[in-house]
Amino acid sequence: MHELIVEDLRPGVALVQINRPEKRNACNQATWQAISDAFDALARRPEIRAAIISxxxxxxxAGDDIVAYNAAKADPAAAQRHRDSIVAAFDALLRTPFPVLAAMRGACVGGAVSLAMCCDFRIAHDSARVCIPVAKLSLIYPTAHIQRLVHLVGASVARRWLYTGEFVEAKSATRAGFFDALTDTDVLEAALDFAQPMLDKAPLSLRGSKMQINAICTDTLVDAAPAISQQISDIEESEDYKAAVTAFRTKTAPRFVGR
Structure with a gap:
């Protein structure tokens, strides 16, 4: 059985599904690496305008496969590869140049919360539940992910989630700001509907905005400033900017190609 399924859901929209239902989709090292590889491959496809991970x-x-990780710890090199693959999966989502949406049902635990926060948006079914159980495992959540959590739900709610390790139901998590939309029907359809207004927008603009927001959320603007400045400079010479100017003058809708 493939631990990750990647398919085109609709023209311009890809679907990436974690496929370990017997483990509540907890990710072993191979799955984390497959997520990284899948999003890097999608980023090289100019026709893709959005992706959904579910x-x-x-x-x-259910986050990281703790049983698999503990087995890997017998070999320090294998344990490091496991940790590196988790970081690679998060980084791949963050650098993907188009919007990434998490379509979420049921459990979202630990590392899966980080995975969801590395997406641009989180769309939840009523059944979704969020839990960061570090206080129950005598662990400390990575600082960068706490920064993202605080930006989404505020410091007080983040403290409660981290200090108690309790499951937070979908409605409460939506009120807190963690979920961007909530549905009692098909969560993939809800994610598609949420993404629809973004699909015909300028890809270079969305890419630049994503770079800026990700840097703001982790206080890395100084490090990211050169790449952001280059993006701002390049976009004004792009085909898409010229098309937008022409469309404005002729009162027509521009057709963006991502160049």
């Missing part, structure tokens, strides 16, 4: 079965993702 899980097969009843759950989004």
């Amino acid at each position: 899980g097969t079965g009843e759950h989004f993702c």
